Amino acid sequence: QKEVEQNSGPLSVPEGAIASLNCTYSDRGSQSFFWYRQYSGKSPELIMFIYSNGDKEDGRFTAQLNKASQYVSLLIRDSQPSDSATYLCATNTGNQFYFGTGTSLTVIP
Amino acid sequence: GAGVSQSPRYKVAKRGQDVALRCDPISGHVSLFWYQQALGQGPEFLTYFQNEAQLDKSGLPSDRFFAERPEGSVSTLKIQRTQQEDSAVYLCASSEVTGVGQPQHFGDGTRLSIL
Numbered sequence: 001q002k003e004v005e006q007n008s009g010p011l012s013v014p015e016g017a018i019a020s021l022n023c024t025y026s027d028r029g030s031q032s033f034f035w036y037r038q039y040s041g042k043s044p045e046l047i048m049f050i051y052s053n054g055d056k057e058d059g060r061f062t063a064q065l066n067k068a069s070q071y072v073s074l075l076i077r078d079s080q081p082s083d084s085a086t087y088l089c090a091t092n093t094g095n096q097f098y099f100g101t102g103t104s105l106t107v108i109p
Numbered sequence: 110g111a112g113v114s115q116s117p118r119y120k121v122a123k124r125g126q127d128v129a130l131r132c133d134p135i136s137g138h139v140s141l142f143w144y145q146q147a148l149g150q151g152p153e154f155l156t157y158f159q160n161e162a163q164l165d166k167s168g169l170p171s172d173r174f175f176a177e178r179p180e181g182s183v184s185t186l187k188i189q190r191t192q193q194e195d196s197a198v199y200l201c202a203s204s205e206v207t208g209v210g211q212p213q214h215f216g217d218g219t220r221l222s223i224l
Binding site: 032044045 | 152213217
């Protein structure tokens with residue numbers, strides 16, 4: 001079992017809709033959780049991090065963490081074509097960072 | 110520069126050759142990580158430095174892989190006697206410190222192709 005699991009997609013949403021990306025993790029000792037965006041051929045770019053249960057909002061992005069269910073999600077409101085990318089979920093335990101395989105998102109104009 | 114810098118951006122080598130990949134982290138960042146990313150996969154942890162100390166090398170796939178950061182800033186990942194399965198993008202990331210909520214900042218990576 002991988003440390004971090006994501007649905008690889010692809011996920012397609014129309015422009016202006018809400019995109020919902022999900023991630024589960026196996027290590028209950030995970031301390032912090034990250035969402036990265038990766039455009040094709042580019043490096044991962046940090047979008048948000050969260051380490052407390054509940055929601056954290058930053059502009060059009062909301063990260064949700066439920067440690068009891070070992071579940072992290074990212075909501076993107078008012079999706080734009082420029083949001084089309086692969087979204088990587090990552091967890092951190094001590095010095096170790098574990099990444100999921102990523103979910104491919106396409107926002108259709 | 111302001112970000113993590115990696116060189117070369119692309120490297121092609123014949124099977125059996127040695128390669129060296131360089132990472133210049135953000136100035137002042139204590140922690141430095143190396144990852145290997147295969148096509149369609151997420152980054153896989155290779156090794157971690159805190160300043161010049163290599164605190165975790167559990168992700169290095171074989172003893173052909175070696176990393177160093179002798180002065181606590183620039184790091185080099187060396188792969189000896191390269192094999193075709195070493196073909197991947199090698200990403201370097203740095204963070205100010207390591208701890209809860211400390212995000213990593215990635216370089217653009219080195220795309221390694223072994224022929």
